[in-house]
Amino acid sequence: MAATIPIGPYHVALKEPIFLKLEVEGERIKDADIKLGYHHRGIEYLAMRRTYWQNIFLFERVCGICSDAHTTCYCQTVEDVAGVTPPERALFLRVLVAELERIHSHLLWLGVAMHIIGFDTLFMQIWRDREYVQDLLEIITGNRVNYAYNTIGGVRRDVDEKTIRLVKKYMDTIKNAFDKTVEAILQDPVIEARVKGVGVLTHEEAKRYGVVGPTARASRIASDIRKDDPYAAYDRLDWEMIVFDEGDVLAKTLVRVYEVYESIKMVNESLEKLPPGPIVTEVSRFPPGEAFGRVEAPRGELVYYIKSNGTNVPERVKVRTPSFMNIASVKPMLLEETIADAPLIFASVDPCVACTERVIIVDSRTNEKKIMTFNEFMIRYGRKRK
Amino acid sequence: MTDVMEVILAIIYAALYPGGLFAFFMGAMFLWSYRKLRARMQSRVGPPWYQVFADIVKLFNKETIIPKVAHRTLFVLAPIIALTGCVTALWLLPIPAHVLPTAEPLVSPLAFWADIIVILYLLALIEVGEIVAGASSASPYGAVGASRRVNLLLSSELPFAVSIVGVVIFMKTLSVNEMMVKQAKEGPFLITSVEGLDPMLYVLSVVFRICLFISFLLCVLAKMGKRPFDIPEAECEILAGPLTEYSGKLLGLFEVTNALKWFVLPAFTVILFIGGDTSIITFLIKCFVIVLILAYIDIINPRYRIDQAYKFFMKVALLLSLVGLIGEMLVLYAVVGV
Numbered sequence A: 001m002a003a004t005i006p007i008g009p010y011h012v013a014l015k016e017p018i019f020l021k022l023e024v025e026g027e028r029i030k031d032a033d034i035k036l037g038y039h040h041r042g043i044e045y046l047a048m049r050r051t052y053w054q055n056i057f058l059f060e061r062v063c064g065i066c067s068d069a070h071t072t073c074y075c076q077t078v079e080d081v082a083g084v085t086p087p088e089r090a091l092f093l094r095v096l097v098a099e100l101e102r103i104h105s106h107l108l109w110l111g112v113a114m115h116i117i118g119f120d121t122l123f124m125q126i127w128r129d130r131e132y133v134q135d136l137l138e139i140i141t142g143n144r145v146n147y148a149y150n151t152i153g154g155v156r157r158d159v160d161e162k163t164i165r166l167v168k169k170y171m172d173t174i175k176n177a178f179d180k181t182v183e184a185i186l187q188d189p190v191i192e193a194r195v196k197g198v199g200v201l202t203h204e205e206a207k208r209y210g211v212v213g214p215t216a217r218a219s220r221i222a223s224d225i226r227k228d229d230p231y232a233a234y235d236r237l238d239w240e241m242i243v244f245d246e247g248d249v250l251a252k253t254l255v256r257v258y259e260v261y262e263s264i265k266m267v268n269e270s271l272e273k274l275p276p277g278p279i280v281t282e283v284s285r286f287p288p289g290e291a292f293g294r295v296e297a298p299r300g301e302l303v304y305y306i307k308s309n310g311t312n313v314p315e316r317v318k319v320r321t322p323s324f325m326n327i328a329s330v331k332p333m334l335l336e337e338t339i340a341d342a343p344l345i346f347a348s349v350d351p352c353v354a355c356t357e358r359v360i361i362v363d364s365r366t367n368e369k370k371i372m373t374f375n376e377f378m379i380r381y382g383r384k385r386k
Numbered sequence B: 001m002t003d004v005m006e007v008i009l010a011i012i013y014a015a016l017y018p019g020g021l022f023a024f025f026m027g028a029m030f031l032w033s034y035r036k037l038r039a040r041m042q043s044r045v046g047p048p049w050y051q052v053f054a055d056i057v058k059l060f061n062k063e064t065i066i067p068k069v070a071h072r073t074l075f076v077l078a079p080i081i082a083l084t085g086c087v088t089a090l091w092l093l094p095i096p097a098h099v100l101p102t103a104e105p106l107v108s109p110l111a112f113w114a115d116i117i118v119i120l121y122l123l124a125l126i127e128v129g130e131i132v133a134g135a136s137s138a139s140p141y142g143a144v145g146a147s148r149r150v151n152l153l154l155s156s157e158l159p160f161a162v163s164i165v166g167v168v169i170f171m172k173t174l175s176v177n178e179m180m181v182k183q184a185k186e187g188p189f190l191i192t193s194v195e196g197l198d199p200m201l202y203v204l205s206v207v208f209r210i211c212l213f214i215s216f217l218l219c220v221l222a223k224m225g226k227r228p229f230d231i232p233e234a235e236c237e238i239l240a241g242p243l244t245e246y247s248g249k250l251l252g253l254f255e256v257t258n259a260l261k262w263f264v265l266p267a268f269t270v271i272l273f274i275g276g277d278t279s280i281i282t283f284l285i286k287c288f289v290i291v292l293i294l295a296y297i298d299i300i301n302p303r304y305r306i307d308q309a310y311k312f313f314m315k316v317a318l319l320l321s322l323v324g325l326i327g328e329m330l331v332l333y334a335v336v337g338v
Helices: A043-047 A052-060 A067-082 A088-116 A120-141 A161-187 A189-195 A203-209 A213-217 A249-272 A322-334 A339-348 A374-380 B002-015 B021-041 B051-060 B072-092 B115-136 B140-171 B176-186 B199-224 B248-273 B280-299 B306-336
Strands: A002-007 A019-025 A028-035 A289-297 A300-308 A316-320 A361-363 A368-370
Touching (some): A002 A339, A019 A339, A028 A322, A043 A052, A043 A316, A052 A067, A067 A088, A067 A300, A088 A120, A088 A249, A120 A161, A161 A249, A189 A249, A203 A322, A213 A249, A213 A300, A213 A322, A300 A322, B021 B248, B021 B280, B051 B248, B072 B248, B115 B248, B140 B176, B140 B306, B176 B248, B199 B248, B199 B306, B248 B280
Antiparallel strands (some): A002 A019, A289 A300
């Protein structure tokens, strides 16, 4: 007998509204349906109503966890359109904040994963250690969450000697605390029983679904924008890409665990190699043209496309977030697993629902669903700017 | 006249001490100490001491909502079944009545020569209440929670019973009251000796009894719904499990049962394994030690999946209890002879 178990749109294990419909026989999942559409905010449309400068603050708010990755990508793409290069110091500072953000994002994910398998003690401790990173981000950028750090042509705040010493001290503290956490994760037999061999995404499936970021790297796809298409100062730093073969939740956990170590290394290195000089290049004009930029957000490849028509308002901004690629790959992972593992498997791709929502038009008379191009949508609903 | 006195005493026994209010208060305190300890070990502040009472008072003041699709009779009956099982088991337990050690322990008015078997069933009744609750609430989360509870009950009940049989064989009695009296004379079950046992065999026998004790504690964890066996209430997967649809007074009854469970199960463990108290103070200290052990295991563990928990009980807990039982019997056989 098959029954349907709804997970979502509002569910304890999910941080954001998404609907997983699981067809189960007993505890085995036979079919899964993933429904989005509870959280559409129309960001891309808003972006076309604001100037390039105002848009920095808008894209800061696409995602609360990877807000720096979004502005970095946006600013890089606009710099491409405007034809300016940020000063060297700004590039290193962007790496600094981006890697701090990656540490906090990965720690956040680890904590949530531990909570989902019922290990609340470790969840609390990981989040307690994450506070050090949040403090650092506040000291460097002035904010805990939406940092408002990047600007077109560079960054907005410089670091002084005192901050650099503090960051290095905190990095040691974080590393020591994280060592203990990793020891606990790797040695606990119950954790191993819960994550090993669960939710496997094979190399072939991973390629077919085009997954990105840690999800891809856990399935033997060596793809990292920081290595493949270096931006900011990543090509001048010494670090390694973490790739695992297994594709299960354990591999996805380990990828993130070792990436935290790499990020700690990169934060220290970028501070050591920090060149002197200005932190921002003046930008005054946005000539007609288009540009395409990408960065490695904590969840994977983030893509921005910007088309300029010569005014101070972009004609089109297109955002493709990593979760957009990753969420669909949950389905092959879920099949033949148990309900107990479903929230963990879903969380294992580190979904960021708010970034991912797209417009779907549903015709209620024919019950037809179609995804429209933006032009069609604008023409039909009569709000296209002439 | 004496009849009236007896009735009054029985009522005091059932409603105030040790059944009823006293047990509820101590259970709430044990539950609070577990929550506080857990919070402190997780770098949190934790609730104040009256949190459990505040929760229950609040729940009894709230509206009770019964889902239209639920089976109404069973839905209302389920918390009553659980509470009945818990309270009746409590009435059968010989809990010391004096503050200072005395010669004559308090005997439950309900006690009879084979009450341990009844207690075994009554403790299972608490879980049956939850199963009925989950199955009657017509919610998919409740149904999954109930099915997980059934699995857990099936797997944990066997090692639980085998451990108790081990104790019964050693004590040569089926009455918990006599066990208590016997332990008061000869020392707690875990470390007591039999006449004519040589030191080597004694150590071996204690090891076997510790096996029984560990297996028993694991089953108590499952009965309390604590990690790594809190699978029926895994909030990340199935919300509150069997209790998902419950609210108001009915949920309040479950909370009362839960608080009582925190006294009954540690007390039962103490009476079987490290009992022999005639003073309530040492008895409560021993109960608290058991609560600390349970809380500590709960804090340092994540949650098993239901199939893994089933395998764990069949492979580890059952094996431990069987080794304990058979070893114990062989030691006794060696002492007593044919």
